Amino acid sequence: MEAMATDREEAALALLWSSVHAPDGRTPHCRRCAADRSFHRVSRRRAYACDSCGAHVYPASTTPFAGSPVPLAAWLDAVVLVLDSPGKARPNRIAGALGVDYRRAWRMTRRIDDVLQAGGDDADLLRRLAGRWREQGSTGPGLTPDPGSPEDRIRVAACRLMAQHGIEATRIADIAREAGVSNASIHYYFRSKDEALLAAFRWAGxxxxxxxxxxxxxxxxxxxxxxxxxxxxxxxxxxxxxxxxxxxxxxxxxxxxxxxxxxxxxxxxxxxxxxxxxxxxxxxxxxxxxxxxxxxxxxxxxxxxxxxxxxxxxxxxxxxxxxxxxxxxxxxxxxxxxxxxxxxxx
The missing domain is CATH 1.10.357.10 (Tetracycline Repressor, domain 2)
Structure with a gap:
């Protein structure tokens, strides 16, 4: 399993490299050399290095995945899921399919949704990457869904809604609907909206x-x-x-x-x-x-x-x-x- 995960991650990195830095088979350009150069893979880093000057290039650094510790293969799987099920790929489905926790799935889903809704070059890149990821047959197998505990989902939902609308405009019913639980479940875990805000703040931090x-x-x-x-x-x-x-x-x-x-x-x-x-x-x-x-x-x-x-x-x-x-x-x-x-x- 570990070898398979490593192979998928290498395939994902190679796909990003070819899509962003060497599209259509073109020779990559080295900014330090100010010329087209050949590059080689850098071990133990998500990077390639120029054969001439040694400058490192991180393929993910100019993509919506920049700064994320999540494996690139998981990101590509998530993009495929979101594009294949518009409006339906909620965090609990992403969590189950990728085997990640609900909190991380929520953040991934939001980032992908935001990029796709904004349109532009980043959205086009995600669609190209998803298409090539499918063609390569690199998408991961489906896993048993794990939507997270009700309390966990409530914290995430409270975080999102209170940040978007403010605590005064956020109702307990809104949090329950977003989290997929009943109003009674909210009151079971939190006595007030302020308690829910405090829990959401701790989770976000x-x-x-x-x-x-x-x-x-x-x-x-x-x-x-x-x-x-x-x-x-x-x-x-x-x-x-x-x-x-x-x-x-x-x-x-x-x-x-x-x-x-x-x-x-x-x-x-x-x-x-x-x-x-x-x-x-x-x-x-x-x-x-x-x-x-x-x-x-x-x-x-x-x-x-x-x-x-x-x-x-x-x-x-x-x-x-x-x-x-x-x-x-x-x-x-x-x-x-x-x-x-x-x-x-x-």
């Missing part, structure tokens, strides 16, 4: 933390880990955006509900610890030379990242996600003493 940990566990350099951190610090995909919307809902209730304050402090501390881990690793291997004590640089990063994320989430016209990431990348480069060109400017 856990997902962000787990995503960061999976990315940091990858065998990449200190600069690579810093890039992952920058990506997650500003809302990007729909799932991350909704998690930040929940932060705003939480902050609006902190003054009246001490439990919310305790949870906000706990989540902020856990995020700061993760940031400190990335910074400390870079200092230890000599990549980073901070301009101030590391704890202070960490606090500065958290403060400016939260400010930029809030302005972006609220929809400030001058603070798109690209603008916010560029500002944060330049600030971080200054604080850690690394060349700004090593970090993404958008």
């Amino acid at each position: 856990d997902q962000l933390h787990l995503t960061l940990q999976r990315l940091l566990d990858e065998n990449v350099s200190a600069i690579g880990q810093l890039r992952h951190l920058l990506e997650l610090s500003i809302p990007g995909d729909q799932g991350t955006f909704e998690e930040y919307l929940l932060w705003l809902e939480m902050w609006a209730r902190v003054r009246r509900h001490p439990a919310f304050l305790d949870e906000c402090v706990r989540m902020s501390r856990r995020w700061a610890d993760a940031v400190m881990g990335v910074f400390a690793a870079g200092v230890a291997d000599g990549t980073f030379t901070p301009v101030a004590p590391l704890t202070e640089v960490c606090e500065r990063y958290v403060a400016i990242a939260e400010s930029l994320a809030v302005r972006n989430t609220l929809g400030y016209s001058d603070m798109s996600a690209e603008t916010a990431r560029g500002l944060l990348a330049r600030f971080t480069a200054e604080q850690l003493g690394v060349p700004a060109g090593l970090l993404p400017s958008r």
